[in-house]
Amino acid sequence: MSRTRACLLALPAALSLATATPLAAAPVVGREAAVGAILAEAARDPNELRLFLHRLPKGGDLHNHLSGALYAEDMIAWAGEKGLCLAPDGAGFVAPPCAPGAAVADVAKDRPALYGALVDSLSTRGWQVGVGTGASSGHDQFFATFERFAPALIGRDADAMIAARRQAAGDGVLYLELDHNPPALLETALGAPAVALDVAGLGDFYSREAPGLVARVPAMRAQIDAEEATARQGMACGTAKAEPGCAIAVHYLAWALRDVPPAAVFRALILAFALAEQDPRFVGVNIVQPEDWPVARADYDLHMAMFRFLAQRHPGVAMSMHAGELAFGQVPPADLRDHIAKAVASGARRIGHGVDIAYEDQGRETLARMAREGVAVEINLTSNAVILGVKGAEHPLALYRRHGVPVVLATDDEGVLRTDLTREYQRAVQEHGLGYADLKAVSRASLEYSFAPGASLWRDHHADQWAKPCAGGVVTTPACRSFLAGSEKARLQLDLEQRFARFEEDALAATASSKKNT
Structure with missing residues (x-):
């Protein structure tokens, strides 16, 4: 799919909703407060809260492993x-x-x-x-x-895409950033030669391996072409019977395993960076597998050096890194001291999990840097509770927010964890006291700090200060329409704002009707 075609997918829906009414007008403030009161009342009953949050527009799910979403x-x-x-x-x-x-x-x-x-x-x-x-x-x-379900999943990536899109559509999600590789990427990476590899040897390894690896990228893109075509057909996209999942905007993060030999990790990252550079559907790279496993612990610094090495050669490729997915007592204290700091220093634009930030030697400095540089943290509340046993007041969600770090809520592996994004928002309310304005900020941040291509609708990350072509929230001018046509991110953000406006109006109307009938 060409970049132009990918950018136009959401254009008709976003622009058809546009009106001459300034969406950033002053009455929105009072409306937000009134809806906040409704949420506060609903929060007294988990079932009422679920009903409220299920309809809440949720922006994007930026930390979502396709295999684990099933x-x-x-x-x-x-x-x-x-x-x-x-x-x-x-x-x-x-x-x-x-x-x-x-x-x-x-x-x-x-x-x-x-x-x-x-x-x-x-x-x-x-x-x-x-x-x-x-x-x-x-x-x-x-x-x-x-490992248990892998035999069933092989060859069913298109069906997995359909399932993920259906789940997102039913959960009020506009955008998915899926951790997903073409099958050939890991097959190629794991076929790496059994050679020793250290920081000093990255250049020579890259010189030998990169040309042959990059030559395989077109075949990998063809695999994604086939998967997406099958998924579109399975959901009847482009026909009168198209499923709601067809409207979900989707991009991918290519990834490497971190608990395999260094040559296999580096091979995977070389391919991931090349794929992200050549294919607009792939908007970034990541690294996965448990951070506490032996090879991952021993080679952490080497993996960070790999990211830095490749970022210099592919400066336009965005990086999200799993870092700090550790709990006190799970690993020796030395492994808690600096993983997040090193990931940020290596160029990560988002941190996945970031649970052990309070145990890092330079934790305050890292928090300040993340806030200053706009490095978001992907918070996965159910995942952290189940996998790490970290939840409630022990979870650093409040710490990140207090220090001004951009926060997004995500599912991680919603199928394996039996959760959804609504559930993650519900936990944020019940366990961490987030109110309506907080949830709205989180939802907006999930698009603002996504890797979706194009300029933001907002200036300096402020949702009440729109980009100059659409200043004041008026989106029907030729300048604004042209701006939106050139930015998938801005179109998603406009769609979110319009959904919030309808959500708030519906919530207030329902409350007024309920009071009238009691």
Whole structure:
């Protein structure tokens, strides 16, 4: 898909909603306060709160791993279609031939208890209500699921895209930034030669490997072309029967594994940076896998050097890095001292998780730098509670906000964690006391600090100060229309503002009607 075509996907919807009314007008302030009072009342009842937040426009989900976004039930269905078998221990899938009664299709059809146990093995559903908590930690249960469901997921990336889009559309999300690779990227990376690699050797390795790796990028782009075409067909996009998920704006972050040999990590990053530079659907790069695993801990500084090396050669590629996804006692104190600081110093424009910031030696300085430079933190409340055991007052969400660091809420792996973005907003209200204006700021930040291409609708990150072509919130002028046509990010932001205006009007009208009838 060309960059121009990608930018035009959301254009008709955004511009058709435009009116001559200044969306940034003064009455909005009073309206916000009134809706804030409605949220405060709803927060007294979790069910009322869920009803309120489900309709809340949520901007983007910027920390969303496509494989982890899938629910176990979908993968069980795919495993049945493939003829896969239930693993001997009942946790996950294996290739046929199947033992008697172990065909996944049969389990799904007439063995509900076994089916339920399988769902629990492929997610943290059971663990979160106490099933198996004595046998494994939330951390181990979570990361074990990926190997268990991998056989079902192979070859189903298009179906995964459909599922992610459907979930987003049903959750009030406008934009997804999915951590997703073409299948060939990791296959190529993991085929790296078994050679030692250190910081001093990055240049020579790059000179030898990069030309051949970059030559494979067109084939990887073709894989994404095929996945997206299948997904569009599966949702009837472009037809009268198009599903709501077709309207979700989607971009990708290419990623590397961090718990594999250095040559494989560097190969993956070389490909990820090249893909992000050549394909407008890929708007950045990332690094994944548990930060506490042995290789990830030992090679952390080397991985940061890889990012710096490649950023110099691809200065236009944005970086989001998982950093500080650690809890006190989980690793030796030395591993808590500087991971976030090093990621920021290596050029990360967003930090994924950032949970251990209070344990870093230069924590205050890093917070100040993130605030000053606009480095956002991706907060994943359910993920941090399940995987790290960090929640409530121990979670640094309030610390980041107090220091002026841009904050976004995200799902991380919503299928495995059995959550959604509404649930993350609900936890932010119930566990951290965020009010309506806070949630609105978080939602706006999820677009402002996204890597969606184009200039922001807002000046200096201030939602009440619109870019000069659209000053005052009047969006029907030729200058503003031209500006919006050239910026996918600005179009998404305009769409969000218009949705907020309708949401607030509907909330106030519903409250007025309720009072009238009581």
